Amino acid sequence: MFAMSVPWWEFVLRGLVVYLFLLVFLRLTGKRQTGQYAPFDLVLLLILSNAVQNSMNAGDNSLIGGLISAATLIACHVTLAQLTFRVPRLARLVDGRPQVLVRAGQLDQALMRQELLTPDDVAAALRAGGCLHLHEVERATMETNGTITVVLRSSGRSADAGL
Numbered sequence: 001m002f003a004m005s006v007p008w009w010e011f012v013l014r015g016l017v018v019y020l021f022l023l024v025f026l027r028l029t030g031k032r033q034t035g036q037y038a039p040f041d042l043v044l045l046l047i048l049s050n051a052v053q054n055s056m057n058a059g060d061n062s063l064i065g066g067l068i069s070a071a072t073l074i075a076c077h078v079t080l081a082q083l084t085f086r087v088p089r090l091a092r093l094v095d096g097r098p099q100v101l102v103r104a105g106q107l108d109q110a111l112m113r114q115e116l117l118t119p120d121d122v123a124a125a126l127r128a129g130g131c132l133h134l135h136e137v138e139r140a141t142m143e144t145n146g147t148i149t150v151v152l153r154s155s156g157r158s159a160d161a162g163l
Helices: 008-028 037-056 063-086 088-095 107-117 118-126
Strands: 099-103 137-142 148-152 158-161
Touching: 008 037, 008 118, 008 148, 037 063, 063 088, 099 107, 118 148, 137 158
Parallel strands: none
Antiparallel strands: 099 137, 137 148, 148 158
16 A cells, blocks of 8 residues: 555656646647536546556556655646746746637637637537627637637626636
């Protein structure tokens, strides 16, 4: 239970490499993947976690090894959160930038393709934002976390619609 088959520092190194790999991989898949998860998105994340488990623990099933791996992942996450808070350029690199999906009733088709948004995805976000038609939208912005914020033309109020 406490005997490790690999040195402690190898757990740290493996955890760091896996964390960075998944961070880059998930960032490259687009904002849609980090917004509201569809069932196939959730399945992908579960399979990914299982796939990288052995690369993190090197076949070691000890309690100490698992705790070191978990502590490494938490430390990576906290460190990245602190760095992105303090370094705006890094935050833009990691999180991306908000992008305008609809401006004055006009839908940006190129952004839809880039973010793998279907017309149904956009329609659902707009309905959640309080409108039924594109011409009612002054601006709809795809935020860095994958949600779509809708500002209506007539009233100017905004609503947050998860996507």
